[in-house]
Amino acid sequence: MKIKSQRDFWSGLMFVIVGVVFALGSTNYSFGSSAQPGPAYFPFWLGVLLAVLGGMVLFKALSIESEGGDPIGKIAWKPLLILVGAIVFFGLALPRLGLLLTLPVLVTLSALAGQEFRWKDALLNSVVLTAGSWLIFVWGLKLVIPVWPVMFGG
Template sequence: MDKLLVVPINKDVAAGAIFVAFALGFGLISTNYPMGRLAQMGPGYYPALLSAILAVFGIAIGITGFRKGAEKVVVVRPLALIAVLGSPILFAATVRPLGFVPAVILTSLVATIAAPRMTLIQRLGAALVLTLGCTVIFILALGIPLPLLGNWLTF
């Protein structure tokens, strides 16, 4: 079994930092718009106000997090995370030019990168079963009008 990386992380401090980061980002973006004043608000006033409120919440959550102890959290392997989250994007980018069947095969093979203990035969088998199932369900049963082979693969 793979050794999992377990690190102590204070979730409240991390969440507070994320809130503050988003608040700063949206607050900076809102400065590109005229602020106006309270009696006649400009398009940048309300986003700036919401950013300030979000920052206050983030700081409050972070401060309460410092009072608690850190929890042990399992860190996900970055390659596995990228493979799983990138697979739907890869499918969307390849379904028109390659076609439905090659896009499902490619997507499922990329997604299996997240399972390092799978052999090549298991990966190919999973891709084949997934492709057959998706073709039957989406193309034949539901009638979604996607070409089985795309422009890049037809002659």
């Protein structure tokens, strides 16, 4: 069997692996039912869906010819490291700095990974995403997420 698109093959394989790992990992939790889903319900079905979509991409990579084999280019290390660093910062800083400071920093740092970075766009996205996240997670779902920095009564 010949790989006809390297890019689709490796991304499909990654989706299948991640989906299967999430589906299997969720089996350690209570599944519940459709009427009253438990903590395993959403990650299990999301993992299954991701694995199925990955399988479809894999099938396409093995069956549909692409121009030049669609090779994988070189890894864009700078954006990758910026995004991973922004996510690590968010995870470490959220309990101390709160959502209203940490999320705008995450969005702005993530925007720096792009080639078309503009301060105005990054700040507007930061405000909209922070307000939306507060509305959905803190106000709507009543999740216990620190909103303010610890020094202001977090």
